[in-house]
Amino acid sequence: MYKRILVAVDGSENSKRAAQHAAKLATLGKETHVEILYVQDFEKIPSDAKQKARTATIDSERRKRIAPIKGVFEQPRVSHELIVKQGEPGSTIVSFANRGGFDLVVIGSRGLNSFQEMVIGSVSQKVAKRVNAPVLIVK
Template sequence: MYKKILLAADGSENSLRAAREAAEIAFLVKDCKIEVVYVADYSKSKSAILHSQGKEELELSRREKLHQMEKELQSQHIAYEVKILHGEPGPAIVEYANKENFDLVIIGSRGLNSFQEMVLGSVSHKVMKRVNCPALIVK
């Protein structure tokens, strides 16, 4: 069964729905743990760093994007951990998921940047094609 779940998050409404689905699955499995993965996108990082007051503020702003998702998991009493990765979201999630041998990857169907998804292809599509474990896209 799914003991180790990777939940890809970006703070969007779809990633919050993915968190709800992950919580439902984890609730049914004894000793299941969710690892919430947020990718600090290199293409946006430079601007975020320039506009922040320091490393602590930058870290806080990233964690704020995940606040609702964390509240959802806490309310269900689900064991979880947050991991912040750096890089391009699709490849970073795939590399981490495959390296850490997750049982299931859960991701929202669309993230925060719908224009970029139209041009480059969605992160969820890239993840689905390349992870070595079952994956669930939540609409």
């Protein structure tokens, strides 16, 4: 089956569902390893907050968002590791996935409405278009 699975998460319910599907797939193989990728997008933080924000605060918030997702892989004892990157989520996920030699990339769908998708697109669409490996988008 799959030896290496990348699951991109942002702490949302959609990414938790994506993680649950990745964990189910990972349990099908004895040697499957899952890498959980969380991309911190500092562009979404107002510039005033950037100057005042301390690393410890950002780390604490990230840990709170990701803890339930990491738990998804601990229950069935799936081999996994958390990787945190900084940057624009779409391009960072694509770059990491294409360099990593993954067998599968799993990502949640944000469920943007059709007008928003047409104008700005979504991270899951960008990943599906640009990643070399098969991509599973979970609703």
